[in-house]
Amino acid sequence: MEEQAAGEQTQPSSTILETRNLTKDFKGFTAISDVSINVKTGSIHALIGPNGAGKTTFFNLLTKFLKPSAGQIIYAGKDITNARPAGIAQQGLIRSFQISAVFPHLSARENVRVALQRKLGISYHFWRPVRILDQLNEEAQATLEQVGLGPFADTKAVELAYGQKRALEIATTIALKPRLMLLDEPTQGMSSEDVGTVTELIRKVVDGRTIVMVEHNLNVVSTLADTITVLNRGEVLAEGNYDTVSTNPAVMEAYMGTTDAA
C-alpha cells in the first residue's frame, strides 16, 4: 500500500503534501477537477472558496473519507492515495477539530495518554498491567501545560468548558507529534472572542508543523495563513498569500461577489 508512486522523484524537502491532478466525480458531477497543490513544510495553508466550490470534498479526499476518482496524493514523499485512515495517522498526518473530539469519561491526562500510548507499541498487550502507562504521565502533563490545561489534568473531559475541550483536543493531537495537521473550519460557530483564542492556540502549536485548513473566516485566514488556495467550481482559481489572493479580481468576483478592492 505504501509503495512508491511510479516515476517518483525525491521531492524537494520543503514540500510535505502534494496533490497531483486530484479529481473527484460524483456520478457525473465533478466536484474536484484536476487540483494540484503543494503544501510547504512548516507553513499554514488555507483553503477557501465560495459555497459548493469543493473545499469539503477536497478535504475529505485528503483525510481519506472519500476515494479520489483520479490523481494522486503524496505525503512526505509517499503515495498515500490508497492508504487507510489509521495508516496515515500513524505517519503523522492527523485530522483534528471534529466536533467534541475528546474521550468524555477519561481525565484530561488520560486523554493525552491515549495518544502518547501508541508510540510505546504495547497497545495490543492485554496481558500487561495498566500501571505500565504511568511512565507517560510526565510527558502528558507537559503537553497539557503547553495548551494551558496543566491544572485540569485530573478533570474528566466532559466537565471541561467548551474552549478547554478544544484545547484538550489540540493537546491530544500534538501529543502525536504530527507533521501535518488538517483542520476543518476550526472556528465555525464560534463567537469572535473564542475565535481569537483558537487562532492564538493554532499559532502557538504550529511551530515546526504544517497545517492545512478549510476556513470561511477571512480574518482568521488573513492572520494565520502563509498560503491560500482559492477553489471555485472544483478548480483552483488562485493561489498565493493573502494580499495576492484578496486583490485578485477573479477571486473578488467569485468569492466576495464584488469587484471593488477589499
Place this chain on the structure above:
Amino acid sequence: MQPDQRPEMLKIENLHAWYGESHILHGLDLTLREGEVITLLGRNGSGRTTTLKSILGLVSKRTGSIKIHGTEIINMPTHRIAHVGKLGYCPEERGIFASLNVDENLELPPVVADGGMSADEIYKMFPNLEERRKSQGSKLSGGEQQMLAIARILRTGANLLLLDEITEGLAPVILKSLDDVIRKLRDRGFTIILVEQNFRFAAPLADRHYVIEHGRVVEQIEAADLEAKKEQLNRHLSV
C-alpha cells in the same frame, strides 16, 4: 408605518427553559409585532438557539408564557405549534434531510396557511437549487443546503420565520444574495426573528436587536439607536 400600531405577533414572558437538568433560559421576555424583523444577538451558548427551540417546544422543559396572536402555545405539542402559530423554522446547521432530494425537502413541511410561495417562485428566487432538484440533500454543498433550508419554509405560508444562523459557513458572494432574499421577505410582510453571529449582515436588516446573555434579555436596541449604543453592544458581544 409606526411600529407600535402593528398588532402583536409574538409575546414571550418570563420564559424558562431546561435541557434535562440544565437550566438555560432564565426568564426571557420579548415582543414582536407583525412585519417586524428582529435579531437575537449574544455570545456562544447565551441561549439564542434555545429561545427559538423553546418557542417550538423542542426543549425538555419550559415554563412561562409564549403567545402567538394571543394564543398561548407553551403547553402545545411541537407539531401543533407550527400550525397554530403559522411559523416556519430554519434551524442551526440547516437540517436538510439527507435521504430526501431537493424537491422532496422542499415539499416536506406541510402548508400551515394560505399565501405561501409556489415551487416555481421559489426556484426563481434560488436558481442554484433548480439545477439540483433531484439531488439528495446530503450531496448539496453547505451553501446550497442553506438556500434550501430557507426556501422550504417559504412554501408553507408561514408568516413568522425563525431563522437561526443562516449566514453560517456562507461565502460573501452568497451572503449578498441572502441579504436580498431577507429584504424581499421583509417587503412582503413576513415577520422574522434572526439569530445571527454575523452582526454586519443582520444590522441593516433588523428593526430591533435583543442582546441575550445567560438566558435573559439584557439589552434591547432599536435600529435607530444603533449608532448611539454601539459601545454597549460591543461590550456585550465580546468581552
Place this chain on the structure above:
Amino acid sequence: ELTDGKVKIGVLSDMSGVYKALEGPGAVTAAKMAIEDFGGSVMGKPIEIISADHQNKPDIGASTAREWIDAEEVDMITALDNSSVALSVQGLANDKKIITMNTGAGTTALTEEQCTPYGIHYVYDTHALPVGTATAMVKNGGESWFFITADYAFGHSLRDNTGAVVESLGGEVVGNVNAPLSTNDFSSYLLQAQSSGADVIGLANAGQDTVNAIKQANQFRIVQGGQKLAGMLVFITDVHSMGLDIAQGLQFTTAFVWNQNDETEAWSRRFYERHNAMPTMVHAGVYSAVTNYLKAVKATGSDDSDTVRAELGDMTLNDMFVKGGKILPNGSMLHDMYLVEVKKPDEASEEWDLLRVVSKIPADQAYISLEDTKCSLVN
C-alpha cells in the same frame, strides 16, 4: 428395606414439543394412576413422583436425570419418549445403577448395541413397528419405497429397520431424505418423494411430524397421484388431530387400542376423565411399567436396582396393557402388537373411536429374539 425410606419415580418426558401429546403430561397422569391404584405406598413407605420436561434435548434429559439420581434419590425413571434422550439417560442411569423403564422411545439400540443391565424397553421399538405395517404394504403391492426420515437416532433406526423388512420381502428402497425433527413444511421433501416415483412414501418419523407430512401430502395430491403413504409410527392422538377425512384407511402398528376390550376401555375412560384425551399406547405403557415396577419392589422388599431388576426379569406381566409379557435380559419387553387401520368417518361411533384392529402380530415376530440380539449382555 428401602434405602431412603421411600420409592421415588421420575417421569422424564417431552412436555412441550412434538411428542407432548403422545406422552408428555399424560404420562405423569398415567404414572399417578398407577401409584394410586397401587395404594399410594409400598411396605408402608410413600411412593413419590417427580416429573420434568426434557425438551427433546438429550443433554437436558441427562442432566435432569443426573440431578434426580444424585440429589433426589430417584429409584426408577420412566417415559423418555425421545430416542436420543433415552439413550443418554439410559447410559447415565447405568453408570449410577438406576433402572429406566422406557415407554416412549423407539430405537432398538436401547436393547441392542447400547443395552444395559438396568435399561428396560417397554412399549414398542423400531423393529416391531415395520413388521406389521411394512409387511402389509409390501404384500399389497407397495414394492418400492422412499423414506422421509426424522433426522436423529429414532428416525434412522426406524428407516433402517423398515428398509430391511421391505428388502427381505423383495421390495426395494429407492431413496431417502432426512428432515429435521419438528419440521413444519414437508412440501419440498414430499415433492422429492413424488418425483422418485416410489410406490410407497415411508414416514420414518412420529408425532406432529407425521401429522404434518400426511396433511401436506394431501394438499399436494400425492395420494391421488397413486402413491401410498406409510406412517411407520402413528399414535391415536395423531389420527385424532389429522381427522378421519385425511387419515382414513391409514394402516399402522400399535401396542394398545383403548377400546379393544372392556378392561382397556374401563382404564382408558378413567384416564380420559383426568386427561381429556384417550390414552396412547405410551400412556398405557407407563401405567403398566410403573405398576409392575412397584410389584417387583413389593415382592422383593427392596429398592435395590439389581434385586428389583432380577425380579422384573422373572415376572410374567399381566395387566390391562400387556398379557403374558416377558422382560428379556437385554431389557426388551416382549408382547403382542397389533396392525390397525383408521376407520372411515362414518364408521366411528364416537370422537375417539378411530381404529380397527386388522391383525395381531405375535410377540416373537415383533421383537428381536434373544438368539438374534446384538446386546453384549446376552451373547
Place this chain on the structure above:
Amino acid sequence: MINRVLFIIMLVAGLGAPFYAYPVFVMDLLCFALFACAFNLLLGYAGLLSFGHAAFFGGAAYITGYVTKEWGFGPIFGILAGTGFALILGTIFGFLAIRRQGIYFAMVTLALAQIIYFLALQMPFTGGENGLQGIPRGELFGFISLNNEIAMYYFVFAVFMIGFAIIHRTINSPFGEVLQAIRENESRALSLGYDVDHFKLLAFIISATLAGTAGATKAVIFQFAALTNAHWQTSGEVILMTLVGGLGTIFGPVLGAITVGALSHELSAFGSWVQVILGTVFVVCVMVFRRGIVGEIQHRLLKKKADK
C-alpha cells in the same frame, strides 16, 4: 474497594460451595459465569453486542468432547483443544462481523452462529440431535480421577479463576485503555492512529476464546456436548446474565450467571413459564435496571460518597 470485597466473597463462596450445594449444579453455574464474564468483556468493555457467542461455547464443547472421547486426550488438553478451536472460530467470526457496526454486528454474529449450529446438527462426529455422549472426565495429571465430584469441582473452580484473572487483566491493561477510548469516541481513536477494527477484533477473539473455555469445561463436567449449548437461546441467556449482573462491571456477570442459573433451575418445573419469566426479567432489566445488580450497588455507593 467494593471489588476487593466481592473478590473475597467470591473466593470463599467458591471454595466452600461443594459442601453446601449440589456440586454439579455449582460447576454448571461456574461455566456460565465464565461464559458471561467473557461475553461482558466484549459488550461491557468494547461495546459490541454479539448474539452468537453460543457458537464458541457450544463449538468448543464438541471439540473437547471429540478429542477426549476419540483421541484419548486428558481433560486439560481436551479443554485446551476446545479453547483453541474457539480462538480460531472467534478469529473468523470476528473478521467477518467487525465489518458491520451496532445492531448489524449483532445480527451478523447471530447468523454466523447459526451456521455452527447447523454444522453441529449435521456433521457426523457431533451425533446430530443425539449429541456427543459419553465424554470421559478422565484424570488430572494422570492420577486424580475427575469422576470424583469434589475433585472435578475444584478443577472447574481453578479453570474459572484463571479465566476470570485473564479477563480482569485484559480490562486493566494498555489494551483495555484503548478499548475504553474507542468506546467513548470511535472516530477520534481512529484519527489518533488506532486501527479501531483491530482492537475490536482482538477483544472479540479473547472473548470468544474464553467463552470456548467455558463450553469445553462444561462438556467435561456433564460428559456431554449438545446442540443446546450452540443454540441461539444460549446466546440470549448469556446476554441476560450479563445484563442482570451489571454490564461493564467485573463481578456483575458472575452474579448474573448465578442469579439467572438459579432462577431457571428453581423454575424449571414450571415449563414454559421459565421463558416467560426470563423474558420479563430481560424487559425489566432493559427498561429500569440497566445497571444490573453490581452496577446498581456501585452506583449507590458512589452516590453516597458524592453526597457526603
Place this chain on the structure above:
Amino acid sequence: MSMQVILAQALLGLNVGVFYAMLSLGLAVIFGLLNIINFAHGAMYMLGAFIALIGYSLLEQWFGISLQIGFWASLLVAPVIVGILGVTIERFMLKRLYDLDHIYGLLLTFGITLILQGLFANYFNVSGTPYPGQPESLSGVVNLGFMYFPTYRLFAIIFSLVVCFATWYVIEHTKLGSRLRAGVENPDLTQAFGLNVPLMITLTFAFGAGLAGLAGVLAAPIYSVSPLMGADLIIVVFAVVVIGGMGSIMGAILSGLALGLIEGLTKVFYPPAASTVIFFLMVLVLLFRPAGLFGKEK
C-alpha cells in the same frame, strides 16, 4: 434432475421467499424509522398466526364467545391486533429507549420474544397446531402443468407480493413516504414543521408489526401454528437483511424473494446445505460488499 422438479422446487422456494420478503420488509420499515431491530418480529408473525387460530377455533372454548373469525376476517383482525400490541410496545417501552444505544431496543424486543413464545408454549404444543380455517374457495389445487400446486399457496404468494410492492410504492413514491423518511432523519425538525412525528413513529411500528402479523395469518394454513414458528424464521430473516442491506425497501423485498428461491433450489441440488445456504451467502456478501447488496456504503 428434471426441469419439472426444479420448477416445482423453485415455486416452493418462492413460497418461502414471500414470507422472508414480508418479514424483512417489516423489519426494514421499522428499522428505517426507529433505528431499532425488532427481534420480536418473529414473535409477532407467530402471534398473527395464533390470532387466526384462536379466532377460528378457540374463542368459544377459551372465552365463551360463540364467534368464529374466519380466514378473510383474520387477514384484517390479526394485523390490527398485532399492530395494537406494537403500539403498546412502542408507546410504553421502546419510546424510553430511543436516547440509548440501539442495542437496548434489540434486547428489549428479545425479552418480549421470550415472553410471547413462552406464553404460547404454555398453551400450545411447541411442534404446532394445524389451522383449520383455510377457506373453501382456496382449498383446491391448481394444475400448473409441471405440478399440482395448492391454490392456497399460490394465493399466499400473490397476495404477499401485492402487499410488499404496495408498501414499497407508498414509502418511496408518496408524500407520506418522504415524511416518514424525514421523521427518521431528524424527528425534532420534522416536528417543528408541524408533523406529528411520535404518532408517525408509533403508527410505523404498528404497521411493521402488522405486516408480521399478516404474514403469520398467511402462513397459518400452510405451516402448522407453533410458538416457535417465528423464532426459527427470524434468524434467517436477519441474514436476509444483512445480505440485502437496510438501504432500501425494494432491497428488502427483492433479497427476501431471491433468497427464498435460492434456498428452495438448494433443496434440490444439495439438500444438506438448504438450512445454511443463506448464512453462507451472508458470509460472502460480508466479504465482498459489507454494506449488503442494496445497502449504502457509509
